[in-house]
Amino acid sequence: MKIRAAILRRSPVKGPYAESMPLSIETVELDPPGPGEVLVKISAAGLCHSDLSVINGDRPRPTPMVLGHECSGIVEELGAGVSDLKRGEQVVMSFLPTCGHCATCVDGRAQLCEPGHAANGAGTLLSGARRFHCDDGAEPFHHSGVSAFAEYAVVSRRSVVRVTQDIDPVHAALFGCAVMTGVGTVVNTCRVRPGQTVAVVGLGGVGLSSVLGALASGASRVVAIDLSEDKLALARGLGATDTFVASDPDVVEQVRAELNGGVDHAIEMAGSVKAFELAYKITKRGGKTATAGLAAPGSSFAIPAVNLVGEERTIHGSYMGSCVPPRDIPHYISLFQRGKLPVDKLLSSTGPLDDINAAFDLLNQGKVVRHVIRF
Known part of the structure; x- marks a missing residue:
């Protein structure tokens, strides 16, 4: 399927980003989900310093890359073998897919999942696959197994956490990282x-x-x-x-x-x-x-x-946060809905994907806590 995505073609790039335009909004081909994968329609994606550090070169990553890792979305399609999610459910993505069977996962420290970190470092999904294709033949890498600065994302089932339907997607996105x-x-x-x-x-x-x-x-x-x-x-x-x-x-x-x-x-x-x-x-x-x-x-x-x-x-x-995402994200959302974690007060602004470079200037200058892209 054809989708719009923000692609980082090179790194490092210096600001101001509204002028240097490190992220180009392009139409790319997105493959359908493979075995153990999920197609998610992105609802909202937050801008984080972890994204900025890839742009400015502080955290070297392969390019071209579709950035973005803090997001919420709606399940659109299930790959072979995924039977515990349903189309239309709201989900939040975790920026580290966890295999569930490596030594650290078995030890209860999923945040240190060895295959997950290897995949993130290589810019692939947990399976080792890449699902983006550009007209010029480039195959952009995935950021943190998510690549949220796009209309749709194909992700590992191990990157997806089902959450309640009755939370604003913009607020839900914040739980994926911040x-x-x-x-x-x-x-x-x-x-x-x-x-x-x-x-x-x-x-x-x-x-x-x-x-x-x-x-x-x-x-x-x-x-x-x-x-x-x-x-x-x-x-x-x-x-x-x-x-x-x-x-x-x-x-x-x-x-x-x-x-x-x-x-x-x-x-x-x-x-x-x-x-x-x-x-x-x-x-x-x-x-x-x-x-x-x-x-x-x-x-x-x-x-x-x-x-x-x-x-x-x-x-x-x-x-x-030493978290187990399927356990902790729903719990933190419950605390938010009960007034115990007013994370909505962290939201500085929202805007469209087309304004993403200028939004990164605001983040780089410390003028926003969280700016969220609405899709």
């Missing part, structure tokens, strides 16, 4: 307990989702830290108890003084070594510093070993 990663880092990775203190460094869509997750978990103090006064104001509106400007040279001392030596859990969501170092410095004795921010390849940080041992500190990486 909410799953942000809330999951709090709930699954850090296992925040009621009464503990939490700091979040970096207030994009994922970081603000962590703020909401910490509040829902019963944290007694939720500290929000960012360079942007506007995002700090948004965090206060969501319920953050304390806010600090990351660029303040005394920010570490301020947080430690206000929080009695630091926080139980400091979560870095900026994808920056400086932000991680800040998070580590404001973590109290015996506390945990977690990061789900994807810094550029080659980035590294140094910590004093004696401090790590003497204070029994923990450093923890979190990928996909």
Whole structure:
């Protein structure tokens, strides 16, 4: 079938993107779903820094590629062997297909699925197939097994999570990345307990989702830290108890003084070594510093070993919020519908696929938390 899709033909590309136009809207041929695959009509797709990092080259990926990984849609067609979904059901995509039988999947850590990560790195579906074809003979790669910046997507059944029909598709899309990663880092990775203190460094869509997750978990103090006064104001509106400007040279001392030596859990969501170092410095004795921010390849940080041992500190990486998508996405949506996770407040704007390059400028400039493409 012929569909319209946003294709990244080369990387890296510098902004402003409204001028350099890294994503071209093209008509491409999309194959029908193969065995174990599903054709989904995309309803809404969010713009994420993980997409931006492919455009600017921070996360090298093969090109040409149809970007987009945070989305909702409607099941249109089922490939051979898929019998547990029905046409017309609403779904949210997970940006990592999980095979269910590799060592990490069997160990209950689906977010580390070995075949899933291999397929994502290669730009294919879980089966190893590619389903896009251009008139010039190019066969674009898939982004995170999803490629949501298109009218339709063929994805592995292992990338699809059935969700309730009575949620706005624009809101549903946010659960595929921002909410799953942000809330999951709090709930699954850090296992925040009621009464503990939490700091979040970096207030994009994922970081603000962590703020909401910490509040829902019963944290007694939720500290929000960012360079942007506007995002700090948004965090206060969501319920953050304390806010600090990351660029303040005394920010570490301020947080430690206000929080009695630091926080139980400091979560870095900026994808920056400086932000991680800040998070580590404001973590109290015996506390945990977690990061789900994807810094550029080659980035590294140094910590004093004696401090790590003497204070029994923990450093923890979190990928996909340590989530099991079929378990966690419906649960988080239920919390949203009960007013416990007001993720709709993270939505900055919506727009058509044709305006996607200008929308990435807004994301790159920090002017939006989440911009969602409506189809």
